[in-house]
Amino acid sequence: MALARRDDAPGTVLLVDVDDLKQINDTMGHQAGDAALRHVAAAIHEQIRASDFAGRIGGDEFAIILTAAGGDDAAAAAARIIAAATRPSPAGEPGTSVSAGSAPISGFASPADILRCADVALYTAKRNGGNCHVGSEITPATIA
Helix, strand or coil, X not given: XXXXXXXXXXXXXXXXXXXXXXXXXXXXXXXXXXXXXXXHHHHHHHHCCCCCEEEEEECCEEEEEXXXXXXXXXXXXXXXXXXXXXXXXXXCCCCECEEEEEEECCCCCCHHHHHHHHHHHHHHHHHCCCCCEEECCCCHHHHC
């Protein structure tokens, strides 16, 4: 994030959350939930560039820093991740889908503000039924 700010380059934070992981854990067991998390993590890593960074930030949520990526690039990356993470349920394995929310790095005062905006977008995606991406409509001016 510091490089994006220093170079005045586009960058985006993308949050990805596994849809209904609690239901998978409750109905199929925590091993099935762990398998779903590993599947989503692999899908994320397969769909991002070497210059991007991804990590699990807790529970069923992942954060991805997309370097040199504006809103359209983030939407395309989110679509690829959603497609790769979404799978039907083969016999005995949980089906998975994910929701994603993104926010631009530039213009925000702090990483916490960026994450908060991406989180608002993520929960909008979940309220819209999940298995989709929503870009943040919050701007630095609206949270000042």
